[in-house]
Amino acid sequence: MLLRVTATCNIMDEDEDDVVRIAKDSSELTVGDLLCHAVWEYGIDEYWEVEWNDPISAVRPLGFGDPQYANPEGHLLIGADFLLVDGSEMMGYVTYCPELDNNDMGYAQPTIVTPAGQVQFWSGITKPRESDLRERYSRLGKRADEVFPATFKTVPNEVGIEMSGILDGFLYMEGDAETVAVLK
Secondary structure, three states, X not given: OOOOOOOOOOOOEEOOOOOEEOOEEHHHOOHHHHHHOOEEEEOOOOOOOOOOOOHHHEEEEOOOOOHHHOOOOOOEEEEEEEEOOOOOEEEEEXXXXXXXXXXXXXXXXXXXXXXXXXXXXXXXXOOOOHHHHHHXXXXXXXXXXXXXXXXXXXXXXXXXXXXXXXXXXXXXXXXXXXXXXXXX
């Protein structure tokens, strides 16, 4: 799997009002963030010291600040290594929720993080357009035959959660919302 490196882990930013920001939108996570903290928790509470327009997508490192408020049994985002069919390794994450079937790609929502942006493999009930697929391949710097099938596995983490899977393409729910369709 990927070579782990030591990264400078400073996710605290002060805005112009000197308010400390200890959380970020999950779509803003970088490889550096995932190298520094393998597990991130979703949700906002009074201890987060930040206001969000969309608290559903806000994450922070598990137990950041006061560990007594960490919720390892809650909705988590966990770093994952991805192996593409051409042998390339990339880093990203999957989501975990103890009440759900985390082997279901709709819940795991595997995502690769690249310098060009994140690449989500799950699109929910929205079928990706051709332009969406081109953008995803562009972010990966790959063609379909260089990506799929791809595998992923969570990195070793402090909560001991292991998840893995195989991706045959970009996934979405089709028609009856019971059938998972695959696009390449």
